[in-house]
Amino acid sequence: MKAAKIVEPDESPRSKRRAILAAAVKNFGKNGYDATKWSVVADQVGIGQTALYHYFESKAHCLLTIMRLELQRSLEMFTKATADQPDPMEALRAAVRSAYAVSEQNVLQMRILQNNLAILAVPRNSKKEEAERLAARELVHGIEAAWTELLERGMAEGAFARRDPHTLALNMLGMIVSVWRWYRPKGLVTLSSVSELTEDCCVRMVAP
Amino acid sequence: MKAAKIVEPDESPRSKRRAILAAAVKNFGKNGYDATKWSVVADQVGIGQTALYHYFESKAHCLLTIMRLELQRSLEMFTKATADQPDPMEALRAAVRSAYAVSEQNVLQMRILQNNLAILAVPRNSKKEEAERLAARELVHGIEAAWTELLERGMAEGAFARRDPHTLALNMLGMIVSVWRWYRPKGLVTLSSVSELTEDCCVRMVAP
DNA sequence: TCGTAAACTGAACTGAACTCAGTTGTGGGA
DNA sequence: TCCCACAACTGAGTTCAGTTCAGTTTACGA
Numbered sequence: 001m002k003a004a005k006i007v008e009p010d011e012s013p014r015s016k017r018r019a020i021l022a023a024a025v026k027n028f029g030k031n032g033y034d035a036t037k038w039s040v041v042a043d044q045v046g047i048g049q050t051a052l053y054h055y056f057e058s059k060a061h062c063l064l065t066i067m068r069l070e071l072q073r074s075l076e077m078f079t080k081a082t083a084d085q086p087d088p089m090e091a092l093r094a095a096v097r098s099a100y101a102v103s104e105q106n107v108l109q110m111r112i113l114q115n116n117l118a119i120l121a122v123p124r125n126s127k128k129e130e131a132e133r134l135a136a137r138e139l140v141h142g143i144e145a146a147w148t149e150l151l152e153r154g155m156a157e158g159a160f161a162r163r164d165p166h167t168l169a170l171n172m173l174g175m176i177v178s179v180w181r182w183y184r185p186k187g188l189v190t191l192s193s194v195s196e197l198t199e200d201c202c203v204r205m206v207a208p
Numbered sequence: 209m210k211a212a213k214i215v216e217p218d219e220s221p222r223s224k225r226r227a228i229l230a231a232a233v234k235n236f237g238k239n240g241y242d243a244t245k246w247s248v249v250a251d252q253v254g255i256g257q258t259a260l261y262h263y264f265e266s267k268a269h270c271l272l273t274i275m276r277l278e279l280q281r282s283l284e285m286f287t288k289a290t291a292d293q294p295d296p297m298e299a300l301r302a303a304v305r306s307a308y309a310v311s312e313q314n315v316l317q318m319r320i321l322q323n324n325l326a327i328l329a330v331p332r333n334s335k336k337e338e339a340e341r342l343a344a345r346e347l348v349h350g351i352e353a354a355w356t357e358l359l360e361r362g363m364a365e366g367a368f369a370r371r372d373p374h375t376l377a378l379n380m381l382g383m384i385v386s387v388w389r390w391y392r393p394k395g396l397v398t399l400s401s402v403s404e405l406t407e408d409c410c411v412r413m414v415a416p
Numbered sequence: 417t418c419g420t421a422a423a424c425t426g427a428a429c430t431g432a433a434c435t436c437a438g439t440t441g442t443g444g445g446a
Numbered sequence: 447t448c449c450c451a452c453a454a455c456t457g458a459g460t461t462c463a464g465t466t467c468a469g470t471t472t473a474c475g476a
Contacts, residue, residue, distance in 0.1 A: 012453070012454090014453080014454075015453085015454085016454085047454085047455070047456090048455065048456055048457080049456095050455075050456060050457080051454070051455050051456075054453080054454060054455070055454095
């Protein structure tokens, strides 16, 4: 259960790590991971291609880091949102709303996460990549477990209809995150309308 | 609306096209598209790497073909399932069930589809790849439109609660297909139990 | 049996990711 | 003020999966 905790490397003031992550998010999010040339990220940050390797072992290591960071944030937001909600239904509503209370950068990161989840399935060769991959998997598992637990609690209290809580949690999560595939900040559908509709869908899914 | 129809190349008896597609599905589905070496597919089919290019312009062309074929099948199944269901609720139930009435090969293809949907967003350089991409996009749009239409019909008849039918359709589809990310034929959860639960979820989502 | 098109091949090429063997620059201690 | 350690960076070169090229082989209908 315990995965080696990833310690964020301390950032010296002249470190370009954040700039690289930001540029990578922008490119991976817009054009996709594969379609993005690692050298273009270097250009945008204003360094040579080889300097990237001072911060990340590989393009994949950077991707995995982005994914892990976003998963960390998601789990934190869920925990914070549901922490002081004794009523399971209110906790569920808060959880859904927290999933959509995100910045534009987070939207991109969620999209990257969705589009590259498959990378978490296969072991990596490099140490650091594998560490990030395992941390990310652990977080995915943590998020799924947290949702499952919430549903179980609601079922135990009679607030939710009884069903297989884990599969139901996966269904809910699948619906909630599927939005990042198509949602665009400048699109016709607003995030708040998605949030409202999805919250309602989730409530209906558990109603006794 | 009209995309150039892709004509399936007629298969001579000694064509290895099907064998290549089957091997590619197996590998892309198990290890992911990126992690799969194109040359390994050639090995498994029993031909040299270069012979692959007799059938597909590129690895991506093969991937796009697999995705397009699966999308075609999905749309056909939806249409067939809902065709003679005058009652919207019954049509919805039939649609969900049809989504899970699949072979093991289809499971892999759906997984590949899910994991590589992002490739449909960015134009391709080669003619054939671009043709497959556009055909696939068209099919995605067609599937979304078909679900939206079904929901609209239900709402118009008063059988479903009134909401934005398109966003609701995307939510449903997102939930339904998210299953392919985690479902494994030899796993603990059976497809039929997933199908039942998800059918129920969808019905609850539209209930007036 | 011959012509031809599909099926195939080994060798060479390409380009993006990555490695190597260093150089530059900056902040902290004597 | 100098110097050192180490983060930050670089240009040249390597690797390797995907791809192209310039053909050869094989099956089959005329």
